[in-house]
Structure formats: C-alpha cells, structure tokens
Amino acid sequence: xxxxxxxxxxxxxxxxxxxxxxxxxxxxxxxxxxxxxxxxxxxxxxxxxxxxxxxxxxxxxxxxxxxxxxxxxxxxxxxxxxxxxxxxxxxxxxxxxxxxxxxxxxxxxxxxxxxxxxxxxxxxxxxxxxxxxxxxxxxxxxxxxxxxxxxxxxxxxxxxxxxxxxxxxxxxxxxxxxxxxxxxxx
Amino acid sequence: xxxxxxxxxxxxxxxxxxxxxxxxxxxxxxxxxxxxxxxxxxxxxxxxxxxxxxxxxxxxxxxxxxxxxxxxxxxxxxxxxxxxxxxxxxxxxxxxxxxxxxxxxxxxxxxxxxxxxxxxxxxxxxxxxxxxxxxxxxxxxxxxxxxxxxxxxxxx
Amino acid sequence: xxxxxxxxxxxxxxxxxxxxxxxxxxxxxxxxxxxxxxxxxxxxxxxxxxxxxxxxxxxxxxxxxxxxxxxxxxxxxxxxxxxxxxxxxxxxxxxxxxxxxxxxxxxxxxxxxxxxxxxxxxxxxxxxxxxxxxxxxxxxxxxxxxxxxxxxxxxxxxxxxxxxxxxxxxxxxxxxxxxxxxxxxxxxxxxxxxxxxxxxxxxxxxxxxxxxxxxxxxxxxxxxxxxxxxxxxxxxxxxxxxxxxxxxxxxxxxxxxxxxxxxxxxxxxxxxxxxxxxxxxxxxxxxxxxxxxxxxxxxxxxxxxxxxxxxxxxxxxxxxxxxxxxxxxxxxxxxxxxxxxxxxxxxxxxxxxxxxxxxxxxxxxxxxxxxxxxxxxxxxxxxxxxxxxxxxxxxxxxxxxxxxxxxxxxxxxxxxxxxxxxxxxxxxxxxxxxxxxxxxxxxxxxxxxxxxxxxxxxxxxxxxxxxxxxxxxxxxxxxxxxxxxxxxxxxxxxxxxxxxxxxxxxxxxxxxxxxxxxxxxxxxxxxxxxxxxxxxxxxxxxxxxxxxxxxxxxxxxxxxxxxxxxxx
Numbered sequence: 001x002x003x004x005x006x007x008x009x010x011x012x013x014x015x016x017x018x019x020x021x022x023x024x025x026x027x028x029x030x031x032x033x034x035x036x037x038x039x040x041x042x043x044x045x046x047x048x049x050x051x052x053x054x055x056x057x058x059x060x061x062x063x064x065x066x067x068x069x070x071x072x073x074x075x076x077x078x079x080x081x082x083x084x085x086x087x088x089x090x091x092x093x094x095x096x097x098x099x100x101x102x103x104x105x106x107x108x109x110x111x112x113x114x115x116x117x118x119x120x121x122x123x124x125x126x127x128x129x130x131x132x133x134x135x136x137x138x139x140x141x142x143x144x145x146x147x148x149x150x151x152x153x154x155x156x157x158x159x160x161x162x163x164x165x166x167x168x169x170x171x172x173x174x175x176x177x178x179x180x181x182x183x184x185x186x
Numbered sequence: 187x188x189x190x191x192x193x194x195x196x197x198x199x200x201x202x203x204x205x206x207x208x209x210x211x212x213x214x215x216x217x218x219x220x221x222x223x224x225x226x227x228x229x230x231x232x233x234x235x236x237x238x239x240x241x242x243x244x245x246x247x248x249x250x251x252x253x254x255x256x257x258x259x260x261x262x263x264x265x266x267x268x269x270x271x272x273x274x275x276x277x278x279x280x281x282x283x284x285x286x287x288x289x290x291x292x293x294x295x296x297x298x299x300x301x302x303x304x305x306x307x308x309x310x311x312x313x314x315x316x317x318x319x320x321x322x323x324x325x326x327x328x329x330x331x332x333x334x335x336x337x338x339x340x341x342x
Numbered sequence: 343x344x345x346x347x348x349x350x351x352x353x354x355x356x357x358x359x360x361x362x363x364x365x366x367x368x369x370x371x372x373x374x375x376x377x378x379x380x381x382x383x384x385x386x387x388x389x390x391x392x393x394x395x396x397x398x399x400x401x402x403x404x405x406x407x408x409x410x411x412x413x414x415x416x417x418x419x420x421x422x423x424x425x426x427x428x429x430x431x432x433x434x435x436x437x438x439x440x441x442x443x444x445x446x447x448x449x450x451x452x453x454x455x456x457x458x459x460x461x462x463x464x465x466x467x468x469x470x471x472x473x474x475x476x477x478x479x480x481x482x483x484x485x486x487x488x489x490x491x492x493x494x495x496x497x498x499x500x501x502x503x504x505x506x507x508x509x510x511x512x513x514x515x516x517x518x519x520x521x522x523x524x525x526x527x528x529x530x531x532x533x534x535x536x537x538x539x540x541x542x543x544x545x546x547x548x549x550x551x552x553x554x555x556x557x558x559x560x561x562x563x564x565x566x567x568x569x570x571x572x573x574x575x576x577x578x579x580x581x582x583x584x585x586x587x588x589x590x591x592x593x594x595x596x597x598x599x600x601x602x603x604x605x606x607x608x609x610x611x612x613x614x615x616x617x618x619x620x621x622x623x624x625x626x627x628x629x630x631x632x633x634x635x636x637x638x639x640x641x642x643x644x645x646x647x648x649x650x651x652x653x654x655x656x657x658x659x660x661x662x663x664x665x666x667x668x669x670x671x672x673x674x675x676x677x678x679x680x681x682x683x684x685x686x687x688x689x690x691x692x693x694x695x696x697x698x699x700x701x702x703x704x705x706x707x708x709x710x711x712x713x714x715x716x717x718x719x720x721x722x723x724x725x726x727x728x729x730x731x732x733x734x735x736x737x738x739x740x741x742x743x744x745x746x747x748x749x750x751x752x753x754x755x756x757x758x759x760x761x762x763x764x765x766x767x768x769x770x771x772x773x774x775x776x777x778x779x780x781x782x783x784x785x786x787x788x789x790x791x792x793x794x795x796x797x798x799x800x801x802x803x804x805x806x807x808x809x810x811x812x813x814x815x816x817x818x819x820x821x822x823x824x825x826x827x828x829x830x831x832x833x834x835x836x837x838x839x840x841x842x843x844x845x846x847x848x849x850x851x852x853x854x855x856x857x858x859x860x861x862x863x864x865x866x867x868x869x870x871x872x873x874x875x876x877x878x879x880x881x882x883x884x885x886x887x888x889x890x891x892x893x894x895x896x897x898x899x900x901x902x903x904x905x906x907x908x909x910x
Contacts, residue, residue, distance in 0.1 A: 013333065020473075021210035023219060025465055027203035032466065036199040040221035043271070043334025046321060052333050066665065073661040075470040075490065089299055092222070093272035093311050095340045121268055122342050129340060133272055133297075133311055143225065155192065155231055156222025157335035162274040166305055168331040174545065175660070178674035182659035183469070183494045211459040212451040213475055245451060 006060040009038060011083045011090070011161050012068065014053040015169050017076035018044060026053070026077070029070055035059060039092075039158035050078070052169070054160045072179040079176060081169050083161045093157040094139045097129045099150040109149055116142045127152055135159075188217075189236050189243040190269065190339050193250060194258040197223075197230040201255040205232065208249050214238050218271070218314075218336030229257060233338045235314075260341075267339045272311035274299075275321070276330040279306050287327060294320055305330055343515065347477045347508040348377035351441070354484040355385055357519055360412050362403060362779055364388045364396040368416025369456060371443040373508035375414075388779060388808060390772070391800040393420050397427020398772025398798075399779070400438045404431070406734055406756040406777035408574055410492050411438040417445055418456030421502075422463060426766060428498050429467040433763025434595060435572050437496035439487050440464075446506040447475060460502045469497035477510040485522055495659040496572055544675035549683050551671060552654055555628060556688065559652075561696045562588040563626035565611060565640075568595025568762065569633015569657060569677045571755040576600060578681035579632065583607075586630075587691045589700045591619035593634050594747055597758035602751025606697070609705040612640040612904075614744045614894050618703040620904045623648050625700075632656045633677050636666040637763065638900065644668075646903050656680050707748060707895045714864050718742070718817065721886050722749035724865055725787065725815065728872045733785040734759065734777050738770035738794030741823035744894040746789045768797030771814065775801060778810045785876075788814040792842050793822045799848075802855040805881035812882075813875045816848055819888040827893050831908060852883040859883030 016022050023042060030037050039056040059067060068080045100106045109128050113120055118132035132142055136159060143154065163169075195201045202221060209216050217235045224231050236243070243261075250259045262269075279287050287306060291298055296310040310320050314337050321332065345353065351374060355363070363385055367375045378387055390396040396413045404411030411431075415424050421442045431438045445454045461471045470490050472483050480503070487499040556562065564586060570579045579600050583590050590600065591611035600607065608618035623629060629651045634640065636655075641647040644667050655662070655669040656677060663672045673680050709717045722745060725733075735750055736759040737743040743760055752758045759777055761769040774788035795816050805812050817823075825840040852859035860871040862884060875882035895910045 018215065020213050020215045021461065021465070021471070023216050024203060024206035024210040024462070027206050028466060031200035031203045034199060036197070037202055037221065039223065040202060040219065041333075041335045042216065042219040043273070043336045044217070045332050045334075046325070046329045054333060054335075069661040069663075069665065073659065089274065089307060091272060091274055091299075091309055093270060093335055093338065094222075095268065095270060095338055097340060121270075124342075129268060129342070131268075131270055131311065133309060151225060153340060154224055155233060155338040155340050156224075157220040157233075157272055157338050158222040160272065160274055160333045160335045162276060162307065162331060162333050164300065164307065165302070166276075166278075166330060168276070170331070178660040181494060181674050181676075182661065183490070207459075207462055211462055213473055242451070 007058045008060070010057055010059055010064045011088070011159065012055045012057070012071070013081045013083055013161060013169050014055065014071065014077060015045070015079040016051050016053060017078070018049055018051040019076060022076045025074060026071065029074065030057065033067060033070070035067065041158040041160050054158065056159055073182065075183055079169050083163060088161045088163045090135050090159050090161045091133055092136060092139055092159045093131065093133050095129060095131050095155045096143065096146060097127055097152040098146050099126060099152050100128050101126050105149060109146070112142070112145055118142065187237065187240060187243065188264065189238065189246070190262040190264065190267070190337065191234045191247065191250065192260045192262055192339060193232040193234065193256060194224070195230055195232060196255040196257065197228055198255070204253055204255065205250065208246055209236060212242055212246065214242065214246070218334070220336035220338050222338070233336065235337050262339045262341060267341050269313055269337050269339045270311055271314045271317050271335055271337045272309065273317050273320070273332060273334045275308050275310065275324060275332050277306050277308060277324050278304060278328040278330055283327065290323065294323070296320065343513070344511050345514045346373065346377065346511050347480050347503065348373040349380070350477070350480050350512065350514045351484065351503070351508070352377050352381045352385060353514055353516065354481050355412065357485070357517065358410065358488045359519070360385065360410070362386050362388070363412045363414055364390055364399040364403070364776065365414025366390060366393045366396055366416070366420060368420045370417040370445055370505045371414060373505070374443060388775070388804065391803050392798070393423035394426055394768070395772040395775070395798060395801040395804065397424045397440065398430065398769050399776035401427055401431045401436050402736055402759050402773030402776030403780040404436050404438050405759050405773070407780040408756065409780070410488055411436070411776065413438065413440050415440070415442045416456065417443055417460065418458050421458060421460040425463060425467065428464060428500065430761050430764040430766045430769060431498040432467045432469070434568065434761065435496050436498065437491040438498045439491050440498060440500045441503065442500070443503045443505050443508060444473070445504070447504050450504065461500065464500040468500045471500040471502070473502040473504070474507055475504050477507045477512040480507060480512065481514060489522065544673065544680055544683060548671070548673045549680070549687065552673065552684065553687050555652060555654065555671065556586070556691065559628035560693070561626045562586055562628040562630065562693065563622045563651070564588050564590040565629065565631040565634050566590055566592045566596035566599040567632055567634025568593065570596055570599030573633065573658070573677035574755050575678035575681055576755050578678055578685060580604065581685050582681050585685060585688045585690055587693050587697070589618065589622045589697060591615065591622065593640055594760060594762040596634065597747055597760070598752035598755045601753050607705070608700060610748055613642065613898055613900065614748065614896065615898070616705045617896060617907070618700050618705045620898065621703050622700045624905045626651045628652050628654065630654045630656065632681070633658070635662045641667050642898055642904050643901055716862070716864060716868065716886055716888055718745035718888065718892060719749050720865055721815065721817065721868065722746060724868050725872065726750055728869065729787065730785050732757065733787055734781060735787055735789060736760070736770045736774035736777055737789045738791055739765045739767045740791040740794055741827065741892070741894050742789050742791040742817035745817065767794040770794060771798055771801045774812045775804055775810060778812050786812050788812055790814055790816050791823055792816055792818040792820060795848065796842070799851060802852065802857060802881065806856045810881060811879050814881070814883045816883065816885045817888055818848070818885050819890045819892060821890050823892070824894070826890070830891070830893070831897070831910065832899070848883055848885045857881045857883065859885065861885040861887065863887045
C-alpha cells in the first residue's frame with residue numbers, strides 16, 4: 001500500500017459472534033483493503049456465542065484507525081480494541097519438533113529446553129517435540145538455537161494479547177456506543 | 187466429528203479470507219483458527235478446527251487442496267497428534283482468596299504472569315479439553331477476560 | 343400452527359406489513375411461489391423481466407416509500423443477477439431485504455445445478471447476510487433481517503434459504519412487529535448493548551459544542567446529504583437551514599432533503615456542483631455536513647477540501663467520521679433527532695453579507711436559448727412546468743442524471759430516486775416501477791439516457807403488463823454522453839467505443855412492448871408529447887433528441903481542487 005511508510009506491527013483484539021462466515025467476513029475486510037495479516041488467533045470465550053480474535057497487521061497509525069472503524073461497522077463485530085506492548089501482555093505458543101538421534105544430541109536438546117522452560121511432550125528414537133510459551137522474541141531465540149539440530153516442524157498459534165489492569169474488551173465507551181448507533185435495531 | 191486441519195499457505199493477503207470462506211460456504215463454523223509464522227517468512231501455517239460430518243470434512247480437505255495458495259493440507263487425528271492450546275486469562279481475586287488461587291494454578295500448571303490487588307493474569311496451556319476445565323475452575327473466582335489462541339497440533 | 347417454511351416466510355412478510363414483492367421464480371424458490379398463490383391479495387407479487395429489474399424495483403420502492411423493499415430470486419444465476427441491485431442499494435443505504443433460495447441441504451457445496459455460494463457473493467455488498475438451513479430458525483431470522491435493514495444506517499440484507507427448508511414444516515406463532523422487541527426474539531441483537539436495551543443517546547455535550555461553534559462562525563455553509571433523505575429529516579433540516587441563515591449545498595443523494603426552491607440553497611455540490619456551492623465550501627469558516635460521506639464526487643480532493651474551515655460531520659454511521667475528510671467535530675446520531683436537538687438550542691442567525699457574497703455566484707447553469715433544437719435545461723424545465731410539483735423522478739446514470747438533478751427542484755425525501763454511490767446504468771426503469779407501485783397516486787417519470795435505457799429497457803414489459811403509467815424521457819444524444827464528455831475533455835477527443843450509432847428505434851421498441859412513444863426535437867413537440875403521455879394513462883416513451891456534444895457544466899476534474907472548474 002502507498003502511504004504506508006511508517007507501518008508498524010499493530011495488534012487488534014476483536015470480540016465477534018461465533019457464527020459461520022464471520023471469520024471469512026473479517027479476513028475479507030483485511031484483504032480488500034490490502035492488509036496482510038501477520039498473525040491471527042481465534043478462540044471461544046467464556047460467553048458461548050462469542051469468539052475472541054487477536055490479529056496482527058502491518059499498518060501505520062491512521063490506517064490502523066481506519067481499519068478498526070471499518071471492522072466496528074461489521075454486523076457481527078461487537079468490539080475492537082487496539083493493544084500495545086505497554087498496556088498489554090503478549091504470549092504465543094509454539095510446538096517444535098527437533099531431530100535428535102542418539103543420547104548425546106537428545107541431552108543437548110533437553111538442556112536447551114530447560115533454559116527456555118520448554119516442556120518435552122513427546123519423545124521418540126529420532127525426534128523430540130517441545131512446547132514453549134513466551135513472547136515472539138523468546139520463541140525466535142529458541143528457534144534459532146535449535147536450528148543447530150535439524151528442525152523438523154514448527155507450529156505456532158500466533159500471538160494472543162490481553163490488557164493489563166481490569167479494563168476489558170467488553171468495556172463500554174462513548175465510541176462503542178456511537179458505532180452501535182449505526183447498526184442499531186432499537 | 188471434529189476435524190483438525192494443519193494447512194501450510196502462502197503468506198499474502200487474501201489467503202485467510204479464501205480459506206475461511208471455504209468453511210463458511212458450507213455453513214460450517216470454524217471453532218478455532220490459529221495462524222502463525224513458520225521458519226520461512228513466505229509461508230504461514232494455519233491450524234483450523236471445525237465440527238461436522240465426515241463427508242463434509244473430507245470435501246473441505248479436497249477444496250483446500252485445490253486452492254492455489256495452499257501449499258499443503260494435513261488432517262490430524264486427535265489420538266495420533268499432540269494438540270495444544272494456550273490461553274491468557276484475567277481472573278478477579280481478593281486478598282483473602284489469592285493464596286488459594288495461586289495454589290490452584292500451581293497444581294494445574296498455570297503460570298502466573300501478574301498479580302495485582304484486584305486481579306491476576308494467568309497463562310495456561312494444555313490440551314483444549316483441559317483448557318476448558320481450567321476455565322470452569324476459574325469461573326468460581328470470576329473471569330474478567332479470556333483470550334485463547336485456538337488449537338495447534340503436530341503429529342506424534 | 344404448523345406451517346411450511348414457505349408459508350412461514352409469507353407470514354413473516356405480513357408481520358412486517360409487506361404487501362409488495364418484486365421477483366422472478368426458478369427451481370429452488372418454487373415452494374415459495376407455490377405459497378404465494380395462497381396469499382394473493384395480501385402479498386402482491388410483481389414479475390419483472392429480469393432479476394436485476396426486480397432488485398432495482400424493490401430498491402426504488404424502498405427509497406420512495408421509506409418502507410423496506412423486498413425482492414425474490416432463485417439460486418445461482420437468479421442470485422447473481424440480483425447483485426448489481428444489491429450493491430446499488432448498499433452504496434446508497436437503501437433498506438431492501440433480498441430473499442433467495444438455494445439448493446437443498448443434500449446438494450449444497452457440490453457444485454449442483456444453479457448453485458452458487460450466494461451468501462459469500464453478497465457478503466461484501468450487504469449490511470448483513472443470512473443462510474437459513476433450519477426451518478425452526480426461519481421466522482426469527484427473517485425478523486432479524488428486517489430489523490437490521492431498516493434500523494441505524496439502513497441497508498440491504500440478503501437471506502438465502504435452502505430449498506428443503508421452504509418445504510419442511512415448523513410451528514409458527516404470529517408476533518406483531520411491536521412485540522418483536524419484547525418477546526426476546528431479537529435477543530442476539532439486544533445483547534450487543536449488554537444489559538441496557540436502549541438506543542444510544544446523542545451526546546448533549548456534542549450538541550452544545552456545535553452551538554458554540556455556530557456562534558463563533560461568520561461564514562457558515564451547510565451540506566445536505568443522503569442521510570437527511572434516508573432519515574426523513576427534511577422538515578428538521580429546513581428549519582435548521584432557516585435558523586442558520588446559511589448557504590446550503592445539496593449532494594446528489596441529498597436531493598429532496600430540503601425544499602429545492604428554498605432561497606438558501608446553492609444547488610448541487612462536487613464534480614458537477616454549482617459555482618456558488620463549490621466556492622462556498624472553499625470560502626466558509628464552518629462547514630456542517632449532515633448525512634454526507636464526502637465521497638470523491640463531492641470532496642474531489644480530500645486534502646484541500648474546505649481546508650480553511652472547521653468541518654463538522656453529523657452522521658449515523660461512526661465509521662464515516664474521518665474516513666474521507668478529516669473533521670474537527672462530529673455528532674453521531676439520527677439526523678432527525680440531532681437536528682431537532684440543535685433547532686431547540688439554536689437562536690436565529692443572520693449572515694446577510696456572507697449570503698450576498700455567495701449568491702453573487704451562479705447556482706444554476708445557463709444555456710443559450712432560442713433555436714429550434716432542445717437543450718437539457720429546456721427539457722427539464724418543460725417537464726417541471728407541465729407535471730405536478732410532487733412528481734417522482736427516477737433517473738439512470740450519466741449526463742441526463744446530472745442535468746435532472748441540476749435543473750429539477752426536489753421538495754421531499756423520495757422524490758428523487760437515483761443511483762448516486764454505485765452509479766448503476768439501467769437503474770432507472772426498475773426503480774421507477776418500484777416507485778410507481780409504492781406511490782400509485784403520484785406521477786412517476788423516468789429520466790434516461792439512450793445508453794442507460796438500452797441496458798434494461800426489457801422492463802417495459804413490466805410497465806405494460808401492470809399498466810403502470812410511467813413516462814420515460816430519453817435524453818437521446820446517440821452517444822454515451824458522460825463517456826464522450828470525458829473523452830472530449832481528458833482523452834483528447836479520442837471517442838473510443840462511445841458512439842451509440844445503432845438501434846433500436848425507441849419508439850418502435852415501445853410499440854413492440856405494447857406502449858406508445860414519440861420522438862421530439864423541439865419544445866413545442868415535447869410539450870405536446872407530454873400532454874399526450876399524461877392523458878393516455880399508460881407507459882409512454884418520449885425520445886428527446888439532443889446535440890451529441892452537449893456537456894454537463896460546470897465540471898471539476900476528479901481529484902482536483904473543488905474550485906478548479908474546467909473550461910467546458
């Protein structure tokens with residue numbers, strides 16, 4: 001996109017209806033406006049009918065705001081909140097399968113796992129599967145070190161983030177009320 | 187039945203929309219969806235879980251394979267794979283029940299990320315079913331907010 | 343009461359006071375058409391020549407009556423034929439519920455005959471889409487769809503019903519529209535607002551701030567946008583304009599949002615806006631836009647648009663705020679309510695000097711009079727002189743559309759029906775049919791260009807069959823006038839593929855459809871033709887011959903500064 005020279009990684013948290021097609025609709029909005037989604041995580045919440053998403057995109061400040069406004073307009077979107085490293089905690093989960101044939105190699109991998117506080121969840125003669133959580137930097141660092149032993153496979157969840165303090169995505173605000181106005185049925 | 191798809195895709199805009207659209211078209215709800223980077227920045231990996239009958243899940247697999255941006259599709263069965271999910275959860279607590287809550291977290295293997303006078307921020311990762319159990323356990327204290335990552339899976 | 347899905351659908355339409363449906367049958371929607379027979383008299387179905395015609399008719403019906411329009415189509419090509427009409431309604435925020443049936447449950451997703459992912463196709467061009475695969479959810483979903491279409495910022499909603507659902511039976515209980523809220527049927531919609539189920543209120547502080555800004559302003563300017571029309575806030579807006587004593591520009595979609603002959607109006611704004619409007623925007627110190635989204639045809643260059651002024655945006659849709667033009671203050675709310683609150687607090691302003699300055703610029707385009715040929719203004723003036731004042735005007739898209747909006751004076755919402763946002767050629771005749779059906783006692787005319795008319799003239803068959811006395815005026819210059827104008831001004835007179843030097847003969851065409859028509863080349867013939875058309879009580883086509891190089895004046899190039907008038 002033009003005018004996107006100051007693009008940084010932005011994290012959005014969304015609360016949406018848990019219905020068929022909703023994810024597709026949201027994903028479509030990003031692609032229509034030409035944003036690539038860097039990471040995307042969707043999971044159910046404590047409330048049955050709702051899912052919560054964390055989406056990472058590369059965008060600059062004004063475009064991010066515009067994007068949030070477009071998202072808020074969508075019918076199944078209940079709330080959109082922008083999160084940043086100052087006000088929120090970020091975590092990601094990674095599964096990583098490393099080739100480790102022979103006792104010595106296996107020991108080395110296990111030691112590295114210890115340093116990163118990773119758990120070993122599966123052991124076979126040829127490979128070890130580790131699980132580790134942390135912020136993106138930590139996962140990257142561990143991945144780099146394990147490259148020494150052949151990495152067979154990686155699966156990552158994408159970043160999830162949650163605000164510090166008692167503020168939540170459900171909080172009412174004037175802005176939220178204003179967005180509801182446009183789609184209101186009362 | 188539950189379908190778990192592990193899908194490697196090109197990392198460019200529009201792909202997520204196309205993939206999620208395949209499910210929507212058949213009126214299928216995606217239960218969880220996790221998109222993360224892989225060791226190659228050009229490629230993303232998606233893990234999608236959905237519930238439906240055998241035939242439709244088979245068909246979705248075929249349609250996924252047909253999509254030009256999809257590099258590889260794999261169906262994982264729960265028994266032969268490691269399935270994990272992580273959750274960040276904010277739970278309200280008081281001075282009186284804080285110690286008990288911390289003990290419970292220890293017992294269940296949750297990490298305490300932050301302790302404040304009125305709430306605690308926890309991280310928990312486990313099999314999706316256990317995550318569900320953990321949420322039930324936390325309901326007693328009062329859940330302020332939850333964010334789950336969706337399931338990721340890897341063949342054993 | 344146990345009813346089939348198709349019957350439940352009919353009952354739900356009755357709950358919504360729907361008595362008119364436009365549509366076209368086909369394989370998957372046959373159960374619905376089967377049930378339609380039982381409801382004859384209570385639900386009148388108008389069979390169009392093409393699904394696109396039905397979609398525009400439902401849209402025109404909605405725009406002219408303020409009620410929700412309804413259109414039916416079958417699956418596959420039926421649904422995709424609707425899409426142009428759906429997108430047209432979406433861009434102009436028109437409340438229409440489009441109902442299509444898809445193949446049965448057992449065939450869905452198998453690339454069956456006439457199957458398409460209708461909801462997927464419609465998703466980006468509707469306010470909301472639903473696919474119904476369970477007959478027990480049919481009634482509630484239809485209720486939801488109507489509520490969504492008409493509330494907040496109105497817009498089209500698409501419902502896709504699987505064929506088997508229309509045949510299956512379920513328990514149905516009548517619930518009147520008023521009770522929908524209370525009975526908890528719209529639960530899902532209400533918990534959007536969590537515990538308290540009230541409409542978000544307009545912020546008093548925002549109103550007070552605007553009143554303060556108005557007090558400080560010496561050169562205020564107003565814009566009347568489509569939101570005033572959709573919100574039926576014309577009376578409130580008129581009061582506001584008079585209290586403000588400020589020049590007021592009207593957008594294409596805003597036509598009818600205020601009295602067209604109010605001496606405070608500067609006419610149209612934007613690409614073909616009057617000099618008074620465009621210069622006013624460029625020189626004012628406070629610009630208050632109501633229900634206007636500052637599209638590229640209005641703001642042209644968003645960076646320089648009213649840069650010197652404080653811009654205040656009143657809109658029902660929060661996502662429009664700061665989307666195209668950066669604003670200094672905004673009020674989110676229904677135009678009617680916001681204006682009512684403003685009018686209560688606003689004292690009478692006086693801006694005589696400023697008005698004098700702005701109205702020293704022309705508000706309307708001048709033409710050379712005389713000669714034995716027709717010019718666009720003469721056609722419009724003759725029509726306006728001979729037709730009743732409340733005549734509804736439906737237009738197609740192109741030069742004739744701009745001329746009609748420049749020269750007619752619209753007095754009430756729904757009097758002008760035009761595709762402003764999507765610019766759909768071929769919109770007019772369908773829309774006129776919808777408007778006539780919705781307003782049988784009001785004169786309805788259709789203003790078309792020869793290009794636009796050729797696109798969807800098949801709907802003349804609908805005009806004839808239902809005896810709808812719609813008069814079509816074809817502004818016939820034997821070219822795609824607007825394309826030619828651009829080629830003339832921007833593409834160095836390279837008239838590529840814009841000449842319409844071909845048939846059909848519109849008069850013979852009208853005759854083939856069982857209607858009458860007349861070709862006119864001067865004012866006298868035009869007046870006679872209008873007289874004849876009004877007397878005949880049937881559809882009538884008047885082919886008005888214009889010069890091929892006639893242009894819409896004034897004109898500002900796309901993306902240019904708003905006062906950069908081209909030499910036309």
